[in-house]
Amino acid sequence: MARVGATLSLLILLAACATVSQHRPADPNAAWARRQSLLDNQQKWALNGKLAVVANQEGWYAGLRWQQNGPHFQIDLLDSFGRIVVRIKSGAAGVALIQRDGSTATAPDAESLMQKLYGWALPVSGLRYWVLGIPGPGRASGTPAGRERIDDYGRLAELNQAGWAVDYKRYQSTDLIDLPEEIMVFGHELRVKLIVSEWDLIGT
Numbered sequence: 001m002a003r004v005g006a007t008l009s010l011l012i013l014l015a016a017c018a019t020v021s022q023h024r025p026a027d028p029n030a031a032w033a034r035r036q037s038l039l040d041n042q043q044k045w046a047l048n049g050k051l052a053v054v055a056n057q058e059g060w061y062a063g064l065r066w067q068q069n070g071p072h073f074q075i076d077l078l079d080s081f082g083r084i085v086v087r088i089k090s091g092a093a094g095v096a097l098i099q100r101d102g103s104t105a106t107a108p109d110a111e112s113l114m115q116k117l118y119g120w121a122l123p124v125s126g127l128r129y130w131v132l133g134i135p136g137p138g139r140a141s142g143t144p145a146g147r148e149r150i151d152d153y154g155r156l157a158e159l160n161q162a163g164w165a166v167d168y169k170r171y172q173s174t175d176l177i178d179l180p181e182e183i184m185v186f187g188h189e190l191r192v193k194l195i196v197s198e199w200d201l202i203g204t
């Protein structure tokens with residue numbers, strides 16, 4: 001369900017099959033350019049979902065709550081009862097990771113912090129953009145570059161950036177914009193699956 005106002009809330013059902021946009025654009029490249037322009041300017045957003053990570057032949061699964069406000073973010077990883085297990089929070093001094101027992105570690109960025117603590121790192125700086133269905137900074141603007149593939153609806157289908165491969169499995173359609181519902185991220189001996197159950201685009 002979508003509502004126009006100070007907040008655009010998109011409630012996403014975890015469907016068994018992919019959902020597609022109601023209206024196929026005449027020019028997917030033009031639709032892709034408009035989509036990038038809109039989402040590049042989306043400074044505030046939040047999502048709820050689920051995250052699965054496979055690294056070093058071990059797997060982790062958690063609920064996910066992510067709030068983004070410009071360059072700053074707060075990411076909560078939740079157990080099966082919805083309790084916060086890990087909170088990763090950015091600020092002017094860098095990034096802090098707070099565990100359930102209250103212990104805190106800090107680093108200049110989330111990637112180096114997780115690498116130090118766990119031996120692997122989610123690509124948070126890229127995921128900030130990829131999760132919206134757009135590439136991060138540093139790519140060509142306008143029509144998709146060779147390392148991007150869009151679908152017939154002008155949505156990102158595949159992306160290779162910064163040594164990561166991103167595969168968009170499913171989108172959720174609304175009257176205003178489609179947002180990713182399921183994505184897979186591969187790279188750096190890490191596999192990540194992200195399923196979004198609820199989107200909130202703030203200020204749209």
